[in-house]
Amino acid sequence: MSKKFQNYVSGTWVDAKSGKVFENRNPAHWDTVLGTFPLSGKEDVDEAVRAARRAFESWRLVPAPKRGDIMRAVGDIMTRRKEELALQMTREMGKVLLETRGDVQEGIDTAYYAASEGRRLFGHTVPSELPNKFNMAVRMPVGVAAIITPWNFPMAIPTWKIFPALVSGNTVVFKPASDTPATATALVEILVEAGVPPGVVNIVHGGGSEVGMALVEHPDIDLISFTGSTSVGKKISEVASKTLKRVSLELGGKNAQIVMDDANLDLALEGVLWGAFGTTGQRCTATSRLIIHEPVYDKFLSMVVDKSKKMRLGDGSDEGVDVGPCVNENQRKTVDSYVQIGRSEGAKVVAGGTIASGNGLSKGWFYEPTVLADVTQEMRVAKEEIFGPVLSVIKVRSLDEAIAVSNNTMYGLSSSIYTQDINNAYRAIRDLKAGITYVNAPTIGAEAHMPFGGVKETGNGHREGGWTVYDFFTEWKTVYVDYSGKLQRAQIDNS
Ligand code: NAP
Ligand code: MG
Secondary structure (H helix, E strand, O other): OOEEOOEEEOOEEEOOOOOOEEEEEEOOEEEEEEEEEEOOOHHHHHHHHHHHHHHHHHHOOOOHHHHHHHHHHHHHHHHHOHHHHHHHHHHHHOOOHHHHHHHHHHHHHHHHHHHHHOOOOOOEEEEOOOOOEEEEEEEEEOOEEEEEOOOOOOOHHHHHHHHHHHHOOOEEEEEOOOOOHHHHHHHHHHHHHHOOOOOOEEEOOOOHHHHHHHHHHOOOOOEEEEEOOHHHHHHHHHHHHHHOOEEEEEOOOOEEEEEOOOOOHHHHHHHHHHHHHHHHHOOOOOEEEEEEEHHHHHHHHHHHHHHHHOOOEOOOOOOOOOEOOOOOHHHHHHHHHHHHHHHHHOOEEEEOOOEOOOOOOOOOOOEOOEEEEOOOOOOHHHHOOOOOOEEEEEEEOOHHHHHHHHHOOOOOOEEEEEOOOHHHHHHHHHHOOOOEEEEOOOOOOOOOOOOEOOOHHHEOOOOEOOOOHHHHHEEEEEEEEEOOOOOOOOOOOOO
């Protein structure tokens, strides 16, 4: 018997009003049902938003350091439950245990950062242009936040959004990805255990176009923090503009690692394998393109091919497995269709290129780690996000060409260059059009206390992580205190 999960609304665990449910299965063993979850609708969203709106009136008055103390307790509970949460996440979405532990750790780091931010939330004091007058700008909570998240970082991404939202004094309605509802439920259980009052955090499970869109359209939602695909992000932006909601969008990527002829090739090899095939290539920051400088193209390509073929596919909870399955059947179909597109465009499949078969793999959504060589920048496999274990390799003749190729995409999330020449490194830092640039490190590896986000169609200019996310979750209130005892007119009495 699989476990039955529920929504959490106004401090109570409840079923969807319709009574309908959906199943969640293990992508490494698709015949294993992990649980059933409420298939909610607009009526469940309405109730959750009402609860969050009511709770906002008292939560906003709780001193921020006290809200931060709750986040510290959250971090402590997550630390205690780390191994169990990681195992559940591997079963739910497939990435290897090493990585799901990292995903939980990112949540822990974010909790402790949020705890300390409760004692900062700095504003500004600024001199007045008039005598006997005091000027300041302080941060205020915004209201009710809708949090809509993807399945590839099922703990880390919700924590990046929910913890700063709460410390800032907002209340939350959380709609997690349908592929990872159990991890999301565990996060809510932890928040409740740590002392978040009823109504402050609510979770409503269900489909994107039903539950997600109902939140986006809802007149009583003030903020939307969304991470997911660029196509859904655009739709959200369009619909939310009708009610002038504040919207933060973290969307797709087509990230490239550049390898120059002076690079340490062994280091670059480790980087590209981790970047391209970690999380089965299903990261917004995954290394999807490898741009190699001509003098080392043949040598480095054969190093990559050799190692890719040796990567071990399997259930992410087994020791020694390097690459887990794709998250679901659709995702694997997309990956396979892009490999066919690459072939027809003239790319050479030099590793992988097929659905994986073999011992223990027949009931999972496995795909061989795939390398496409002789890719040119016009090909679709060089431009479009694949979101799977596929690396497109492109040859370039110079640093300028490498940077131009790296920039030749509608996305702008992460970028990387391997070089030992400091001049190359700094030119790349200046000229790569991306929110993140790594030097001598792969395109993945964000740290929780640093700004995270991208340019171009990767987002709409906001940043998560570190101190920057607090700009999204707070509203500036400008305060003037006149203690002169008389009317003082700015721009008039002091001119
Ligand atoms: P997705 O299909 O866009 O879904 C993301 C979330 O939005 C899910 O919770 C989904 O619900 C919901 N949703 C779907 N349609 C919706 C709609 N019409 N209105 C409101 N909500 C809707 O993305 P995904 O496949 O889960 O994740 C992969 C994508 O996320 C990739 O493009 C990846 O690059 C991007 N990503 C970006 C970042 C970043 O920080 N830039 C990080 C991670 C992932 P359901 O699950 O119920 O469909
Ligand atoms: Mg699943």
